[in-house]
Amino acid sequence: MSEAAEHQEHHEAHGAGRYVKIWIILLVLLGVSVIGPLAEIKWLTLITAFGIALVKAGMVCAYFMHLNIEKKLAWYILFATLLLLLVFFTGIAPDVMKPEGQNWESLYVEPTQTDVEGHGYGDGHAEKAH
Amino acid sequence: MAFQVPIATSRSSTGIPTSRLAVWWVLASEIVIFGGLIMSYLMFRLHHESWSYEAAKTDPWAGGFNTFVLLTSSLFVVLAHHAAENNDTKKSFRYIWYTIGGGGVFMMVKIYEYSSKIMHDYTMFKSVFWSFYYTATGLHGFHVLCGMVIMAIIAQDVKKGKNLHRVEAIGIYWHFVDVIWIFLFPLLYIAK
Numbered sequence: 001m002s003e004a005a006e007h008q009e010h011h012e013a014h015g016a017g018r019y020v021k022i023w024i025i026l027l028v029l030l031g032v033s034v035i036g037p038l039a040e041i042k043w044l045t046l047i048t049a050f051g052i053a054l055v056k057a058g059m060v061c062a063y064f065m066h067l068n069i070e071k072k073l074a075w076y077i078l079f080a081t082l083l084l085l086l087v088f089f090t091g092i093a094p095d096v097m098k099p100e101g102q103n104w105e106s107l108y109v110e111p112t113q114t115d116v117e118g119h120g121y122g123d124g125h126a127e128k129a130h
Numbered sequence: 131m132a133f134q135v136p137i138a139t140s141r142s143s144t145g146i147p148t149s150r151l152a153v154w155w156v157l158a159s160e161i162v163i164f165g166g167l168i169m170s171y172l173m174f175r176l177h178h179e180s181w182s183y184e185a186a187k188t189d190p191w192a193g194g195f196n197t198f199v200l201l202t203s204s205l206f207v208v209l210a211h212h213a214a215e216n217n218d219t220k221k222s223f224r225y226i227w228y229t230i231g232g233g234g235v236f237m238m239v240k241i242y243e244y245s246s247k248i249m250h251d252y253t254m255f256k257s258v259f260w261s262f263y264y265t266a267t268g269l270h271g272f273h274v275l276c277g278m279v280i281m282a283i284i285a286q287d288v289k290k291g292k293n294l295h296r297v298e299a300i301g302i303y304w305h306f307v308d309v310i311w312i313f314l315f316p317l318l319y320i321a322k
């Protein structure tokens with residue numbers, strides 16, 4: 001892309017009115033992400049809260065941080081760290097999320113809602129009585 | 131001897147201005163910090179049903195209001211950048227201070243939230259959920275505070291028409307802080 005074309009693209013991406021429009025869209029999405037989960041339907045909460053969070057974050061990154069017109073190098077830097085996080089998650093998740101082993105005994109007992117409401121479980125690690 | 135701009139500040143061997151490239155590197159390290167925290171939270175949250183009872187104790191309206199405040203402050207800082215690009219230093223200065231004001235409102239709401247939770251005995255040491263809550267929001271609040279201080283320093287330069295490129299650099303940082311909150315909000319306040 002020529003320097004002039006690049007400058008033109010940069011200029012078009014920067015417009016006060018355009019930023020205000022994006023801000024209004026972000027506020028509408030925020031409203032949906034607050035109201036959606038009030039229905040207490042799990043799949044709807046996942047879409048309205050987390051799906052919309054991804055869209056909002058994408059819009060802020062693309063249009064406010066100007067990643068949509070940034071050089072690829074910035075993308076490589078950011079995606080390399082995201083990849084690192086994925087490695088971290090996949091390496092540790094099985095240990096944290098699948099603790100049902102055969103050669104050891106888990107002493108952790110999941111607190112009930114009553115425990116939580118009653119403030120009666122101290123540090124959140126209730127233990128089985130031996 | 132006349133003051134000379136350091137070579138590292140003025141060169142752009144990658145095609146990205148050095149100050150902006152430096153901010154991308156800072157954000158890369160921040161992704162690891164906040165991403166690690168959020169990933170750890172997710173692992174525990176998905177595995178422990180009881181955390182949903184505790185998440186129900188957070189105030190989604192306060193969290194939602196703070197999301198509105200940060201999104202609006204993001205608009206202000208991008209408008210400050212836009213004004214700086216057009217050499218409108220007065221407007222840029224004004225928008226930077228609006229952004230700092232937004233950060234101030236955000237922190238006030240956080241103080242209100244923290245004090246009301248602590249008064250009801252939901253302290254950092256009550257459970258692992260609350261440890262995550264205070265660590266994640268506290269670390270995020272610290273970043274908001276740092277952004278406010280840096281912006282106040284940059285605003286003084288902008289007023290004199292100096293170092294206008296720094297408005298973009300701090301803007302990118304501020305938007306990142308906004309993005310982190312966009313993820314913390316549903317994780318800590320919405321998912322029950």
